[in-house]
Amino acid sequence: MLICMNLAVAIPRNRIRISTIKSVQSQDSQPMDHPKRVVVCGGGVIGVCTAYFLTKKGASVTLIEKSTIACAASGKAGGFLALDWCDGGPVEHLARASFNLHRSLSQELNGTEAYGYRSLTALSLTVAEESKTTVSSSSSATLPSWIDGPTHGPKTIGTHETTAQVHPQLFTRTLIENAVEKYGVKVVIGKLERLVVEGGKVESVILESGGVVDADAVVLALGPWSNKLELLSSRFRVSGLKAHSIVLEPKEANAITQHALFLSYRASNRRTPLDPEVYPRPTGEVYVCGMSKEEEVPDDPEEIRGNEESIAMLKRVAKTVSSHLGEEGVKVEQACFLPCTDDGVPIIGEVPGVKGCYVATGHSCWGILNGPATGAAVAELVLDGHSTIVDLKRFSPARFVGRTKA
Numbered sequence: 001m002l003i004c005m006n007l008a009v010a011i012p013r014n015r016i017r018i019s020t021i022k023s024v025q026s027q028d029s030q031p032m033d034h035p036k037r038v039v040v041c042g043g044g045v046i047g048v049c050t051a052y053f054l055t056k057k058g059a060s061v062t063l064i065e066k067s068t069i070a071c072a073a074s075g076k077a078g079g080f081l082a083l084d085w086c087d088g089g090p091v092e093h094l095a096r097a098s099f100n101l102h103r104s105l106s107q108e109l110n111g112t113e114a115y116g117y118r119s120l121t122a123l124s125l126t127v128a129e130e131s132k133t134t135v136s137s138s139s140s141a142t143l144p145s146w147i148d149g150p151t152h153g154p155k156t157i158g159t160h161e162t163t164a165q166v167h168p169q170l171f172t173r174t175l176i177e178n179a180v181e182k183y184g185v186k187v188v189i190g191k192l193e194r195l196v197v198e199g200g201k202v203e204s205v206i207l208e209s210g211g212v213v214d215a216d217a218v219v220l221a222l223g224p225w226s227n228k229l230e231l232l233s234s235r236f237r238v239s240g241l242k243a244h245s246i247v248l249e250p251k252e253a254n255a256i257t258q259h260a261l262f263l264s265y266r267a268s269n270r271r272t273p274l275d276p277e278v279y280p281r282p283t284g285e286v287y288v289c290g291m292s293k294e295e296e297v298p299d300d301p302e303e304i305r306g307n308e309e310s311i312a313m314l315k316r317v318a319k320t321v322s323s324h325l326g327e328e329g330v331k332v333e334q335a336c337f338l339p340c341t342d343d344g345v346p347i348i349g350e351v352p353g354v355k356g357c358y359v360a361t362g363h364s365c366w367g368i369l370n371g372p373a374t375g376a377a378v379a380e381l382v383l384d385g386h387s388t389i390v391d392l393k394r395f396s397p398a399r400f401v402g403r404t405k406a
């Protein structure tokens with residue numbers, strides 16, 4: 001929470017806010033070779049990465065966000081990154097490209113200081129409330145001493161070469177701050193109401209306030225709110241999976257090592273094991289998440305609240321795993337929505353039947369990892385007509401044409 005407050009100071013809202021917008025319109029005699037005017041809708045990690053790479057490639061970019069930058073999942077996620085955990089699936093190439101892009105972005109933007117980019121070790125382990133002692137007998141990993149609860153069978157599942165982390169809110173906000181300051185991206189706080197499409201081509205974006213923003217191209221990166229825009233919901237479904245998290249500030253932060261934990265957690269009052277995750281951060285905080293279920297996405301991201309029972313369960317997980325993670329250290333209790341598609345694959349590409357209108361959403365539990373490569377690939381698609389970074393064919397929204405929605 002302290003970090004969020006510092007951030008509000010680091011990026012004064014009035015510097016990136018244009019609240020009285022009526023229109024951002026072109027002159028009638030716009031020269032043919034003007035930089036392409038691209039409007040990106042949605043200020044989560046996907047929209048911000050897209051705006052960043054578009055502006056670096058020379059586009060004139062306006063980003064529209066209805067609340068604040070990284071107010072939803074992109075500010076409340078774990079920020080865990082893995083090189084090869086998506087191997088063998090449709091996202092393999094996107095994830096590998098993005099993991100490497102995170103590394104180069106961190107060098108470019110001083111990511112270690114600015115948003116806590118660092119490599120780490122990832123461990124999987126079982127925690128059973130009812131067993132009393134730590135058992136490490138036949139397991140393949142030694143546990144750091146702060147993990148002093150009833151654990152079994154730790155295994156190393158990620159190394160400093162293959163796993164890393166960022167603070168997702170700081171990452172997203174650092175990127176937009178650079179895009180604004182270095183490349184002149186405009187950020188408009190306002191709600192996208194609809195698009196104006198003429199002759200099958202997108203012409204402009206209409207805000208709820210009545211403001212109009214002219215566009216040569218529009219990128220819709222609305223996360224779990226994609227379904228609320230008829231232009232998208234008439235073509236495919238994006239649902240929201242609500243997930244919970246807490247952030248702790250342990251007193252002896254120095255005792256906590258650079259280990260991300262993936263748990264199989266057996267609670268004494270539940271039949272099936274839970275799978276919470278624990279991420280220590282370089283800020284000295286420890287982030288714990290889990291407890292997901294499908295729920296209606298409220299219109300206003302600021303209205304999303306965690307369910308009491310789920311938050312209580314995460315606190316119980318934290319203090320069972322480590323005596324350093326007691327309830328007195330809990331600083332933040334929150335929830336947010338993963339954007340999920342019906343086939344589990346992100347949707348990235350031009351919207352069929354609407355020239356110049358692109359969509360990038362449905363990244364589920366890997367949006368922080370896959371944000372950079374998605375943004376870079378969409379920037380190429382919009383400005384060059386195709387992506388060289390990742391083959392986007394597999395992600396095309398055209399795959400839903402003619403399919404009945406679930």
Ligand SMILES: Cc1cc2nc3c(=O)[nH]c(=O)nc-3n(C[C@H](O)[C@H](O)[C@H](O)COP(=O)(O)OP(=O)(O)OC[C@H]3O[C@@H](n4cnc5c(N)ncnc54)[C@H](O)[C@@H]3O)c2cc1C
Nearest residue numbers: 042044045046066074077078079080192223366367368369
């Ligand atoms: C608990 C949890 C832990 C996670 N951990 C990780 C992790 O460790 N690693 C990882 O890679 N991923 C993780 N994820 C997944 C990741 O957070 C998401 O995939 C990612 O944040 C989605 O980004 P987005 O930009 O698509 O959506 P969002 O972050 O939801 O952003 C969408 C934005 O669009 C705005 N918007 C919506 N409608 C409008 C409109 N009409 N007009 C203007 N603006 C609008 C919203 O206000 C919002 O800011 C986690 C997610 C959760 C929930």
